[in-house]
Amino acid sequence: MVLDKLGNSLKKSIRKIAGSGRIDEEAVDELTRDIQRSLLKSDVDVKLVKNLTDQIKERALEKKPKGANPREHVVKIVYEELVKIVGEGGAPPIESQDILLLGLQGSGKTTTASKLANYFKNKGMKVGLICGDTYRPGAYEQLKTLSQKVAIPFYGEEEADDVVSVIKNGLETLNDQEIRIIDTAGRHSLEEELIKEMKEIEKTVSPENKYLVIDASIGKGVKEQAKSFEKAVGIDGVIITKIDGTAKGGGALTAVSETNTKIAFLGTGEKPEEFEEFDPEGFISRLLGMGDLEKLIQRAEERLEEDEMDMEAMMKGDLTLKDVYKQLESINKLGPLNKVMNMLPMGGAQLPDDAMDVTKEKMEKYKIIMDSMTSEELENPNIIGDSRIQRIVKGSGTNREDVKELLEYHKMMKKLMKQMRGRRGPMEKMMKKFKR
Ligand SMILES: Nc1nc2c(ncn2[C@@H]2O[C@H](COP(=O)(O)OP(=O)(O)OP(=O)(O)O)[C@@H](O)[C@H]2O)c(=O)[nH]1
Ligand SMILES: [Mg+2]
Structure with a gap:
């Protein structure tokens, strides 16, 4: 393949955004910076590079057309803008x-x-x-x-x-x-x-x-x-x-x-x-490995669809421990909870200081504890009394404090979700953010 270096570095940048969880300004910035670097290295004129990356940035952050998913949207923009800067083809007709x-x-x-x-x-x-x-x-x-x-x-x-x-x-x-x-x-x-x-x-x-x-x-x-x-x-x-x-x-x-x-x-x-x-078109498509990219985007979308479902669980007013379990899994994919939450308009919902202080290890521990609970307990944590706690501690190899902490965490999340429910505006924005 020709232009190996350029192709590989462009592929890498696009793959990064195609497989990423969120497509926000930061991600697009990083993408355009990467593309800029690759093109300059390949001796593309500075002005052309600047125009191209401005275009990508502007279009990528615009509202995406209905039906398109955000990854596809961005990848398509990069592809189209690259096609634009190489201009049209001019092969002669097949005639005398x-x-x-x-x-x-x-x-x-x-x-x-x-x-x-x-x-x-x-x-x-x-x-x-x-x-x-x-x-x-x-x-x-x-x-x-x-x-x-x-x-x-x-x-x-x-x-x-x-x-x-x-x-x-x-x-x-x-x-x-x-x-x-x-x-x-x-x-x-x-x-x-x-x-x-x-x-x-x-x-x-x-x-x-x-x-x-x-x-x-x-x-x-x-x-x-x-x-x-x-x-x-x-x-x-x-x-x-x-x-x-x-x-x-x-x-x-x-x-x-x-x-x-x-x-x-x-x-x-x-x-x-x-x-x-x-x-x-064919040239840029090969350069970027568009065929493979389609598969990658599809996979990212499938993964995100799962997340979306989990987010719906998260917004449920009647939050069970099963929902908490799903939440923890989603958060694992999206990034640290505090980072996720910081991006949301909380609409005045009061968040305890340590609410977001859930480390990865803790999340893992919570999941292990929940694995030792019965389905009934997960659906209705209120029934978990001392004797059940004892059994769960034994089954999960943790201790009383851990289990109690999880139960507290569940209560806190339930309260938080209740606070956020009913604030339609912020809620919708939040859901939309997660869906991006
Ligand atoms: N790798 C590679 N080498 C090429 C390509 N095109 C031409 N060459 C090589 O470049 C060298 C010069 O090619 P020529 O076709 O002789 O160039 P020219 O313009 O006719 O040269 P003059 O007649 O001396 O002006 C030769 O060694 C070719 O094999 C190409 O697309 N890729
Ligand atoms: Mg010659």
Whole structure:
């Protein structure tokens, strides 16, 4: 997979929020910070990163649409915003056309020419390749070999130095091909000579499509390069190559969205088939591992549904010890009780200072004690007198004080729930918070 580093770090952040119990401002903040860090590391432009994370934050904290669950909602937003910053795909239609490949030295033009030819061939088109590089010795041999590999008719003139005439001859010779792809020479930079040559070739060919081939390792530098080629000769799209071998791929991918052109293809390796149409949605979906994420979200939702049921028990006025047991289990999943409670509008309900002072160990102990109680006792704790306490102590391996403490805790919670009941506003808010 390409963009491994970026993909892995994005996956990690999204997984974190997809599996988390609550999606609140804090969680979203953390998510956007994580995403920011990953994108910057991948050389995405600072301004783009800032816009993206602002968008995610704003949208994630908005009201979620009916029916969507909060995890899905956030993950979908991240996905959509990432799709947005890589822009649209711009692959050419599968129809007769001449295509000119342009680009700086070593950007991958010759390799891409053969890959592109192979791509069209696989779509059922008749394709020919023309070597329009009379500048670099070896260019002819290179394309010839590559075209043999993918079984594509090839035209080139080994000793020639007039590139325009070579291309003219090539177009004539390959006249019966539906698609003709012309590889050109690269220069070290976009210098006068290169511009002149590109213009001359263009006059001869008048290609339907001109693609600029750019090495992904220049990262966000893609933006300036695409712009200057666009200005000098005009381009119909960009092909980003070597995205498999750079940590800066994120920058390269996103930079094109800031120009007037689009990414048509990605080169993902040296082999002919390591080449793909740029499909932003598919690409981001793979990058984030959306298929697996769906499963993760589902699991988180199932877990939360259980919690919701337990919360209903919690709100029951007639709180039994069975409900307390469920509460303790829910709280275990949601976080420390005092933290949970602090987030709630208590609507003036008086909370004893030590009410929330239930440690994890204590909760465990309470559960052990309750495991030694009969169903009847759990339903109706009032019947628990001295002799029952003695039996429970023995059965649970605890002591009298522990059992009494639990009974006190139950009474306190029951009172608290009663206080909160009837305050419809705060209650509803509380339930809603738990449901998020
Ligand atoms: N890993 C990887 N290597 C690539 C990819 N595309 C091209 N290359 C390699 O990059 C090197 C340069 O590729 P060329 O196709 O010769 O580049 P060029 O733009 O034609 O170079 P000049 O003709 O000299 O300007 C070669 O070693 C290719 O195998 C790609 O997508 N991934
Ligand atoms: Mg070349």
